[in-house]
Amino acid sequence: MTNVIAIGDECPGDRGGTALPGASGTGDSGVMEANTLHSTTTAPDPAALPPAFSARGLTVRYGSFTAVDTVDFSVRPGQIFALLGTNGAGKTTTVETLLGLHRPHGGQVRVLGVDPAADRRRLSREAAVIGQETGFAEDLTVAETVRLWCGLHRLRPPSGLLEKVGLDHRSGIRVGALSGGEKRRLDLALALVNRPKVLFADEPTTGLDPASRKQTWKILRGLADGGTAVLLTTHYLEEAERLADRIAIMNAGRLVASGTLAEITAGLQATVSGAVSPRPDWRPLQGELSGSLSLEGKEFRITTGALQDDLHRLLQWAARSGVELEGLEARQGSLDDLFTTIGTHAG
Numbered sequence: 001m002t003n004v005i006a007i008g009d010e011c012p013g014d015r016g017g018t019a020l021p022g023a024s025g026t027g028d029s030g031v032m033e034a035n036t037l038h039s040t041t042t043a044p045d046p047a048a049l050p051p052a053f054s055a056r057g058l059t060v061r062y063g064s065f066t067a068v069d070t071v072d073f074s075v076r077p078g079q080i081f082a083l084l085g086t087n088g089a090g091k092t093t094t095v096e097t098l099l100g101l102h103r104p105h106g107g108q109v110r111v112l113g114v115d116p117a118a119d120r121r122r123l124s125r126e127a128a129v130i131g132q133e134t135g136f137a138e139d140l141t142v143a144e145t146v147r148l149w150c151g152l153h154r155l156r157p158p159s160g161l162l163e164k165v166g167l168d169h170r171s172g173i174r175v176g177a178l179s180g181g182e183k184r185r186l187d188l189a190l191a192l193v194n195r196p197k198v199l200f201a202d203e204p205t206t207g208l209d210p211a212s213r214k215q216t217w218k219i220l221r222g223l224a225d226g227g228t229a230v231l232l233t234t235h236y237l238e239e240a241e242r243l244a245d246r247i248a249i250m251n252a253g254r255l256v257a258s259g260t261l262a263e264i265t266a267g268l269q270a271t272v273s274g275a276v277s278p279r280p281d282w283r284p285l286q287g288e289l290s291g292s293l294s295l296e297g298k299e300f301r302i303t304t305g306a307l308q309d310d311l312h313r314l315l316q317w318a319a320r321s322g323v324e325l326e327g328l329e330a331r332q333g334s335l336d337d338l339f340t341t342i343g344t345h346a347g
């Protein structure tokens with residue numbers, strides 16, 4: 001569980017107190033003003049900053065079974081890092097190790113410069129988790145949950161918090177009566193209150209409708225733009241493609257691809273596909289293409305490392321031959337193709 005707030009509510013804990021990382025200042029009562037939801041701060045160049053979290057040669061075993069095998073990554077403030085893979089690939093074990101729940105059997109992890117297994121107290125203030133399981137008390141209302149969190153952390157709510165996650169109309173509803181998607185949004189709202197330096201987002205959009213999913217993407221992007229380093233696990237490849245600054249794919253405990261979307265898909269073949277009728281003479285085109293042409297009934301597919309050139313040749317051949325191309329689609333290699341290539345399935 002992370003946190004929440006009711007807009008305009010006074011915090012029961014308005015007694016002043018410990019300055020929390022991420023808070024922007026103190027009000028008259030000494031209560032920390034939580035960050036505004038829309039940061040206008042220009043993030044510094046991430047390359048110049050020390051990693052927010054990292055793994056070096058990380059190896060974790062359950063008995064004799066190696067679940068995570070010499071995994072390396074390093075993520076800087078302001079970056080969204082998507083960790084993808086098949087069921088059982090080792091993602092959860094990796095995240096749990098970053099949370100300090102496992103001690104590595106080999107290598108090390110660091111979160112904000114510390115060993116999370118040794119310094120969980122510091123991380124509990126500076127890192128937040130939004131997960132598949134929420135820890136909310138079912139009998140409290142959304143507003144009460146917000147006030148409880150606010151009191152615990154002596155923070156004033158950012159204005160518009162519940163509107164931001166689309167829960168303003170549910171503030172008087174018991175948490176136990178919220179839908180699964182609404183609980184996820186409450187979880188996300190709480191994570192916004194003290195703007196963590198690191199956010200571990202474990203499948204944050206599973207079960208959300210398309211509009212809520214996009215809203216969550218916007219919020220995660222906003223957090224990252226304000227300097228939060230985000231670890232995102234997801235089975236939605238489109239989510240990783242749209243959101244992540246860097247992507248890593250795990251398979252059977254190992255990282256099999258890592259980099260920006262462009263880097264990890266750079267070596268993949270592009271495809272051009274469509275249909276034609278009646279069946280034309282393909283031979284002149286086949287002689288010109290740098291890629292390969294496959295035919296099935298009236299459908300064709302060109303697989304190529306030279307998309308632009310081969311698309312041009314296809315269109316010229318069609319114009320010369322009087323062939324009408326139906327449902328023409330041209331696309332670069334995608335994450336989906338990469339999963340297929342490495343023999344994994346995104347689930």
Ligand SMILES: Nc1ncnc2c1ncn2[C@@H]1O[C@H](COP(=O)(O)OP(=O)(O)OP(=O)(O)O)[C@@H](O)[C@H]1O
Binds near residue numbers: 088
């Ligand atoms: N407590 C445990 N004891 C023994 N084996 C475990 C334990 N927890 C996980 N494993 C095994 O470790 C491997 C990695 O599991 P993990 O949960 O990290 O994978 P994952 O990538 O998160 O999968 P999913 O997408 O299904 O959540 C799996 O083969 C799993 O069965």
